[in-house]
Amino acid sequence: MKQKVIAFFPEAAYGPALNSVGIAQACEALGHKAVFLTDPGMSGVYSGYGFEEHMVNMSAPMPPEEMAKYWVDFINGHIPNFRKSPLEQIPNYVKECWAAIVETAKWAEKDLPSVLAKVQPDLICVDNVILFPAIKQYGKPWVRIISCSENEIEDPDIPPHLSGMSVHDKAGHAEFRRRFDEEVGPIHADFNEFLVAHGEQPYPLGTFFEASPFMNLLLYPDPVKFERRHALPPEQFHYLQGCVRADKPYDIPQFKANNDKPLLYVSFGSLGSGDVDLLKRLISAIGQLPYRALFNVGEHLEKYTELPDNVLVSNWYPQPSVIEKVDAVIHHGGNNSFTECLFFGKPAIVMSYVWDGHDNAMRAEESGHGFKLDRYEWNEADLAAKLEACLTDTAMQARLKETSAYMQSRKGPQDAAKILDGLLNHD
Template sequence: MSPTGRPLRPLTILFAPESAYGPTNNCVGIGDVLRRRGHRVVFAAEASWKGRLAPLGFEEELVNLAPPPEQPQDAGQFWKDFIRDTAPEFRKPTIEQLGTWIKPVWEELVSGARYCEPQMKEIIDRVRPDVIVEDNVVCFPALTTAGVPFVRVVSCNPLEMKGERVPPPFSGYPAGDQSGWDEFRAEYDRTHRALWSDFSTWVTEQGARPLPDLEFVHEGDLNLYTYPESADYTDARPLGPTWHRLDSSVRETEEKFTLPPGLADGGALIYFSLGSLGSADVDLMRRVIASLARTPHRYIVSKGPLHDEIELPPNMWGTEFLPQTRILPLVDLVITHGGNNTITEALHFGKPMIVLPLFWDQYDNAQRMAELGYGVRLDPYRFTDAQLHGAIGRLLSDMTLRRTLTEAGETIRARDGLRTAADLIERAATA
């Protein structure tokens, strides 16, 4: 290391993100800082991302998680289709989803890890990284057995790092009421132990250490997670010295956004997004849009992959993809599915939220925002106009909350999560 703490030579850094937009964009943001510092940044990306990362200045090493499809797919298409086809499961209580939705997701993730293990080994042999960064929830043994520092990034709600004094992940249960925690944990154990045991055995057969009990991924030599301190569970579940919180990790972009003329005047300006996966549920998108059309406000809508099937009324404008981090500073309120990136980005810019959780950690994010008073949690399939419209009205008129979130956003932005992450990865690579 130099006297300033920077590496004396350029590093080769291999990122292995999960195929969804959230983890990939998180790695892109951190990777761009490292690339600008002169390091070689390589992405072991799922094959549907072909051609999406090279224009950003990264090397692409493509990975198939299953036999290649006959026709090329859009980025992350497998998970978009999976969400669309399994959306009826989201209407169930979270404890009932453990066996019918959470377990099938783990099964797909485990299957992908098994399938691509030889590819991962070949990529590591070609790339010869100085450090490997994985932003995923499942173990790829090749990443932990390469003989270089391994960095784990958590782009999910921090309940993923479990503790007896915090609610179980995926439950959406309140932090202040432990009455259902043990039952949920027992059901998770019942539905997942056999799958975990088989996977842990396979992991050790590949030369990696056994997985921790009921965990599908190892901790790293360095561990990073993205969540603002003001919303974290640190007091109830302290973490070890290898763990570092990034209050936010907001990708920097030169992409511009200008408010469409049709939205220049009117009521409050509100951003609505169910994410690239949740928006695949077209019926739900139409339901929310129809309710919002009965308000006096203006809306920017992220329409998602099935945008051609979604019509917007006159008080709305939207497209398939939107530069979310350029839009959030402009709006008064965010209506979101509760994905970790959108939650942390909204807090980064000091915006209140209405959260309509659909799956995975979105229930935990929705509950956390509600119990901290940063937003309102609503059932996406059962809310009424009165509930949604009332929540919009309360959040827009709460000036105390707006001041609180504005101050929180200033603190989060000052902590500069992107450069904090880049600094820590550099140190891990040269320790």
């Protein structure tokens, strides 16, 4: 039988990229060939895991080093906006982000038809927040992967995507939706013109992507998912219970101090590492506490010249392998960090700054799997109290243990691979 080809097309960010890697690894274990369509700025990420890469320009062509810095520079330029609430971020960060995302869709459409003709995939998996008409029109089944918070699929009873609001704040939900539509409306109108020009029907205001008629895979696990007014039909939507990839093993290094104390891992992701002042403040605070801590500081390693004896920094960690071995995590609410903590049963303090991090921070707290903490409005006593609670709250520990056992029994990547295999073999 001819080997089937599955093309994965994640957005140009490490969260979606590495989720797709986990699914692709499981697909290859079933005998299929997984390839990646990728923005040049992510070149090397997938080949590093042994996958074939095919470039799709998602902005004006530029040297690879400039491409790799595009989103880093975009995020770093918005650091002052990280101090604002999700509602206050709509007219600046959120609006500019959607404008940039629409432009990526327009650029991708120039390359996608020829890349698809070359790759000839039997199935396409898209992990993005926006529609690429060429994929929908290619003539093969396509699957939408939702690696951000599950409220990317709207429902009247749950908080709007990106809002970070409590499920109980109904007035807040309405205000967020109103402000979003008002600010992002012109960008949405421009996107609709693009859709019509490429043979698609315009979307309702606020919608930039549709559910796939074939299958939609959500990474959110059952223990934290929302109570919806309208249940998602299981024949079209499937919860993967996380999608933790296999990564390189990691041995815990020796510290100069506190080697018998609980171990923390602190990471704000590849983009959030630009907030150097915040990371230095956390290092100083944790340096005075009875813990050890591993800090992911991204490409800014040279800025951390003086460290307390109980802190080590690196520009990269094999995160799943690290989280499995630590006692608690401080992270930004990215979906990988969020689901990996749940998968390994680790309590987390979520200090969100943008996008779905706000939603995941609220879900961690409201579901009893961790705490949300304002990224800037905290003091050393706040941090110390929440870290102690992470390690001593017996109800939270029991809940995390149960969630971890459930997620690990479900094997998300293998679950996804079986679903994709079924689509490939369905005549």
